Amino acid sequence: MWNGKKKALTFSYDDGNFQDIKLIDIFNKYGMKATFNLNSGLMNDKGDWVTTQGRTVRRLRTDNIAEIYKGHEVAVHCATHPHIIDMPEEELRREILDDKAALEKLFDCKINGMAYPYGEVSPEIMRITGECGIKFSRTCWDLHGFQPQTDLLMFRATCHHNYEKLWELVDEFLAYDGDEPIYFCLWGHSYEFDIHENWQLIEEFCRKLSDSNDIFYGTNSEVLLEQQL
Numbered sequence: 001m002w003n004g005k006k007k008a009l010t011f012s013y014d015d016g017n018f019q020d021i022k023l024i025d026i027f028n029k030y031g032m033k034a035t036f037n038l039n040s041g042l043m044n045d046k047g048d049w050v051t052t053q054g055r056t057v058r059r060l061r062t063d064n065i066a067e068i069y070k071g072h073e074v075a076v077h078c079a080t081h082p083h084i085i086d087m088p089e090e091e092l093r094r095e096i097l098d099d100k101a102a103l104e105k106l107f108d109c110k111i112n113g114m115a116y117p118y119g120e121v122s123p124e125i126m127r128i129t130g131e132c133g134i135k136f137s138r139t140c141w142d143l144h145g146f147q148p149q150t151d152l153l154m155f156r157a158t159c160h161h162n163y164e165k166l167w168e169l170v171d172e173f174l175a176y177d178g179d180e181p182i183y184f185c186l187w188g189h190s191y192e193f194d195i196h197e198n199w200q201l202i203e204e205f206c207r208k209l210s211d212s213n214d215i216f217y218g219t220n221s222e223v224l225l226e227q228q229l
């Protein structure tokens with residue numbers, strides 16, 4: 001339970017693109033709290049890329065960054081967004097620890113969480129991640145439901161925002177009145193709303209789930225680590 005509530009809502013958004021500014025405006029408008037997984041080594045020209053549709057996706061620079069994410073949580077996504085399957089252990093450790101240290105300095109806070117770049121994970125990666133002081137790390141293997149997590153170092157979100165049965169899950173979540181606490185974790189990348197021209201989807205999702213007395217709105221850390229029985 002969270003503050004006596006049996007339901008919680010949280011968001012996990014990756015890569016730290018400029019569109020996060022617009023997304024945060026929407027989250028703030030509806031009283032939502034999110035966790036943003038950032039690559040501290042790509043907050044420069046190296047981090048920008050062009051989509052197959054020819055659209056340039058730009059990452060936020062370090063200027064003013066603590067102000068932009070104020071009120072939300074930031075978490076590790078590895079310094080340079082590498083493929084980490086089969087990466088030598090020392091290199092992976094450096095990617096995680098460098099990102100964690102840089103973010104802790106930029107945001108003047110302690111970092112608990114992470115999202116695996118490209119969702120790549122293995123028992124070995126989980127072990128190294130835990131040894132680096134990370135308490136939870138998100139995969140891309142979505143639950144598509146509200147089952148409990150088996151291991152927070154293989155944290156599974158409820159679904160991506162483009163999941164075709166998103167609204168069925170929303171209705172199931174709103175109607176839930178069971179004894180077990182459950183939470184909804186939505187994930188994605190904010191630039192996808194520009195590419196798919198579907199900003200109205202996240203606005204509608206937040207509107208529909210906002211202002212509910214039986215839902216706790218928290219960051220990933222608040223929902224995953226501060227749950228009380």
Ligand SMILES: [Zn+2]
Nearest residue numbers: 014015117118
């Ligand atoms: Zn990513």
